[in-house]
Amino acid sequence: MRLVVQEDAESVGEWVAHYVQERIRRFKPTAERPFVLGLPTGSSPLPTYRKLVELHKSGQLSFEHVVTVNMDEYVGLSPTHEQSYHAFMWTNLFEHIDIRPENVHILDGMAEDLQAECDKYEAMIEDLGGIELFLGGIGPDGHIAFNEPGSSLCSRTRVKTLAYDTIVANSRFFGGDIAKVPTMALTVGVGTVMDAREVLVIITGVSKALALHKCIEEGVSHMWTVSCLQQHPRACIACDEDATLECKVKTIRYFKGLQDTQLKLLQLPMEGYGGTSLTRGSSTGSAAAAPAPLSSTARMAVQEARKDRLSASSVMAAMSRAAERLSDDRSVSSVDGANAFRELATVAARGKPAAAAAAASAGASSGRAPKRGADDASRSAAKRARDV
Ligand SMILES: O=P(O)(O)OC[C@H]1O[C@](O)(CO)[C@@H](O)[C@@H]1O
CATH class of the missing domain: 3.40.50.1360 (Rossmann fold)
Incomplete structure (x- = not known):
């Protein structure tokens, strides 16, 4: 359950x-x-x-x-x-x-x-x-x-x-x-x-x-x-x-932890699939760099997330839908994007939709970047998100 x-x-x-x-x-x-x-x-x-x-x-x-x-x-x-x-x-x-x-x-x-x-x-x-x-x-x-x-x-x-x-x-x-x-x-x-x-x-x-x-x-x-x-x-x-x-606090923490893991699991089918629709971010992966073009799926998710009037839970729902769409498309080859999604979920949970959108943007654009670059992107996105 x-x-x-x-x-x-x-x-x-x-x-x-x-x-x-x-x-x-x-x-x-x-x-x-x-x-x-x-x-x-x-x-x-x-x-x-x-x-x-x-x-x-x-x-x-x-x-x-x-x-x-x-x-x-x-x-x-x-x-x-x-x-x-x-x-x-x-x-x-x-x-x-x-x-x-x-x-x-x-x-x-x-x-x-x-x-x-x-x-x-x-x-x-x-x-x-x-x-x-x-x-x-x-x-x-x-x-x-x-x-x-x-x-x-x-x-x-x-x-x-x-x-x-x-x-x-x-x-x-x-x-x-x-x-x-x-x-x-x-x-x-x-x-x-x-x-x-x-x-x-x-x-x-x-x-x-x-x-x-x-x-x-x-x-x-x-x-x-x-x-x-x-x-x-x-x-x-x-x-x-x-x-x-x-x-019990322990029970609720346990289920919340699972929630987090389930979000991650949504990304797993992405691993190992080559594809072209999600365009890579810069290899240095800096979230501050000009955003790379995104696939239409990721762009849609980011647009949804960017609407400031959306609540944190809507942002999370939007990103979880995006993750599912991405895994459906089988067009994204990196789990590094998942790190950014995870950061996004964390930030969204703190009720900062705008910041979450920034993380989403960086996460999506780092989807096919080399691992190191994507990690950097995730980290800077998360930092940026925390600073907002
Ligand atoms: O959500 P409320 O107002 O507590 O009402 C719940 C009631 O509605 C029902 O779901 C009926 O559909 C019952 O199971 C329950 O009595």
């Missing part, structure tokens, strides 16, 4: 949205082979949805060939009820993007035969060929979707009675009146989530800190159903600093 820690909920949203964008881009969906995306509701995914809308509006992301499958819905709320998850999804995401209404799937909490509705939902997911990426949210009691404590870890879509804790937590959406919160919901099961080819769960805020601790530092348990992720071959949690408050 991966744990990606970002500063705050907003940065988590940016990271997740960029991740989703990249997964869709790489999947190259078509009408015949759409990208099937599982989605949650609640306040946790709101920053992600805002960013996805932004990416769509700026022409960087299309949902034309995306099919969505929502996690859950309250029993007894009509789709037009403002607190229904139907209304939530249309208001916060679907009506702002180019998704086809027939590609949206949300359980019907008003269905006459609720279990038949759930069975139909499972069959629909199977017909779609399964879920490619399931984004998830959790409750403070560690439930994933609405799989409350004690749910079977093999459960499928079904009717669930909501735990009192969940009713209290969600009463904030019903004017603080717990009597107005539905007591039952339809929800995909833990088994349904686990069948997705990839699961990415958003955990933000101090109210979820105990659940995160249970999920990553203790064993798999039906009392904290999100802990099922430990047994998923491709699971990731994107959390903010507040959500880590109940975890």
